[in-house]
Amino acid sequence: MLIKETGKVTNGFYIVGSSTTPVYLLDGLEPVLFDGGFTALARLYETGIKEILGDRSPAYLFLTHSHFDHVGAVSHFKDIWPELQIGGSAHCRKILKKTGAIKLIRELNIETAKSLKKIGIKPLHEKPFEVFDIDMLIKPEQVIELSSNLTVKAINTPGHTWDFMSYWIPEKKILIASEAVGCYENNGYIQPEFLIDFDSYLESLRKIEKLGARILCGGHRAVFTDAEVKAHIDASFRAADDFLTMVEGFLIQEKGDIDRTVSRVKVVQWDERSWPKQPEPAYMLNTQQRVKKIWERMNKNQDKRLKDIKIR
Numbered sequence: 001m002l003i004k005e006t007g008k009v010t011n012g013f014y015i016v017g018s019s020t021t022p023v024y025l026l027d028g029l030e031p032v033l034f035d036g037g038f039t040a041l042a043r044l045y046e047t048g049i050k051e052i053l054g055d056r057s058p059a060y061l062f063l064t065h066s067h068f069d070h071v072g073a074v075s076h077f078k079d080i081w082p083e084l085q086i087g088g089s090a091h092c093r094k095i096l097k098k099t100g101a102i103k104l105i106r107e108l109n110i111e112t113a114k115s116l117k118k119i120g121i122k123p124l125h126e127k128p129f130e131v132f133d134i135d136m137l138i139k140p141e142q143v144i145e146l147s148s149n150l151t152v153k154a155i156n157t158p159g160h161t162w163d164f165m166s167y168w169i170p171e172k173k174i175l176i177a178s179e180a181v182g183c184y185e186n187n188g189y190i191q192p193e194f195l196i197d198f199d200s201y202l203e204s205l206r207k208i209e210k211l212g213a214r215i216l217c218g219g220h221r222a223v224f225t226d227a228e229v230k231a232h233i234d235a236s237f238r239a240a241d242d243f244l245t246m247v248e249g250f251l252i253q254e255k256g257d258i259d260r261t262v263s264r265v266k267v268v269q270w271d272e273r274s275w276p277k278q279p280e281p282a283y284m285l286n287t288q289q290r291v292k293k294i295w296e297r298m299n300k301n302q303d304k305r306l307k308d309i310k311i312r
Contacts, residue, residue, distance in 0.1 A: 003223040006048060009215060010225075013174060016048030017041055020221055021069050024176055025052060026169065028148030030059035033077070033084075034167060034176045034217070035070045040113035042073035042125035046080055057081040062138065062152065063088035064178040065161045066095040068108040068129070069282070070219070075130035087136035087144075089156075091163030096134065105129050108282055115279045138165060157208065159194045159201025166204075168211060175211055178219035180204050182236030185273060186221065190232075190239035193219070195289045198297055202240060209233050220278075247294045261291050 006015045006022070014025040017037060023045045024034040031053055037045055049058065061077060061084055064070055078084055088096075095101050106129040113124055138144075140156035153168040157180035167176040180201075182190035194201035208216075209230075216224040216232060224232045246268070250261040262284070270283050278286070 001225040002228050003225065004221060009217075009223055010172065010174075013169075013172065013215070014048075014052055015217075015223060016052070017045035019223075022217075022220075023049070023073070024217055025049060025058070026150070026152075026174075027052060028146055028150055030146045030148060031056065032146070032152060033058045033061040035064055035178065035219075036061065036074035036077065037072055038069055038112050038116075039072035039076070039109040039127070039129045040116050040124045041121075042076035042127075043123055044125075045073050046076065058084055059146075060085050060087055060136075060144070062144075062154075062165070062167055062176075063092055063134075064166065064176065064180075064219070065164045066092045066101070066105075067161070068105040069112070070178065071096070071105065071132075072109045072112075072129055073125070075132040076125065076127075078132055085135045086132060087138045088134045089139075089154075089163045089165050090137050092165075093134040093137065095163060096131070102129075102131055108279070108285075111281050112279050115275075119275050140165070155207065157204035159197055159204045162196050164204075166208065168213075173212065173214035174217065175208065175213040175215070176217045177208055177213075178217070180208060181216065181218060181233060182239045183220050184218055184222040184232070185277065187273065189269075189273070190235045191269065191278075192236065192240040192243045192290075193286075194240070194293065195286060196293065198240070198244065198293055202237070205233060205236055205240075243290070244294060247291055248298060251291070251295055251298065256295060258288065258291055258295060261295075262287050265291065 004019055006019050012027045015022045016025050017023050018041055021037045023037050026032040109129045138154045142154045144152045150171050155166045157166045158164050160179040166180050179193035183193050213229050216229040250264050254260045
């Protein structure tokens with residue numbers, strides 16, 4: 001099954017706020033939130049969480065990574081639930097202490113709020129993004145034991161970012177993978193989301209594939225269950241390969257010009273798609289980075305081939 005709406009996914013597990021940029025909730029004696037979404041949707045997330053938990057408070061919030069659309073409402077959650085423990089990787093904490101990163105997170109959340117207003121999303125949280133502290137440093141392969149006989153295992157899945165953590169709930173066979181898998185768009189298009197290394201992204205996909213998840217939670221727009229899990233992972237591999245082939249072709253035609261290549265990719269990927277979709281400033285930043293990484297990979301592989309020829 002493909003789930004594209006907020007609400008119950010399975011017993012004790014929910015999509016809250018917005019399926020486009022969700023916060024996931026694992027209910028139990030110690031409720032756990034996964035990711036913090038957009039700043040502008042903070043009150044929408046809060047309402048969804050309270051509808052499920054009532055007067056109870058979430059105990060933990062685990063971050064997959066430090067991007068603006070996954071940390072935006074965290075400080076608001078901390079204001080509402082002061083005892084909430086925020087967990088993330090050491091690299092994630094390091095990024096969230098950088099002045100430039102905070103400035104970019106704030107600016108992108110402001111641009112997103114403008115886009116949400118245009119399409120009539122209400123109510124919107126009007127305050128800007130605020131900095132927060134990570135209370136728990138999460139290490140790869142760390143297992144967090146919850147008092148409700150559930151565990152959450154952190155799995156390092158780099159590719160989208162270096163600080164990326166996916167979260168595995170083995171008792172329920174649920175994996176919160178976010179952008180460690182391809183990003184599902186409303187028309188069925190799958191956008192590959194490597195920003196720091198294409199081959200690491202593929203290796204993370206292979207790691208995810210081996211887990212045998214029954215429920216796979218993406219970063220945006222969709223949760224996959226049962227047969228759809230394997231179908232989406234397979235589609236993520238194909239989308240990565242197709243994107244690589246397309247961008248390599250454009251880069252060759254444009255003689256390595258990154259900006260012209262990005263413009264051509266945008267025409268194919270973004271221009272004709274309807275809302276909701278990734279806001280243009282964020283899309284352009286991501287695509288610039290993805291194209292750069294493919295260009296670097298092409299040059300690295302060329303250097304390796306030349307070196308191999310010389311050795312022979």
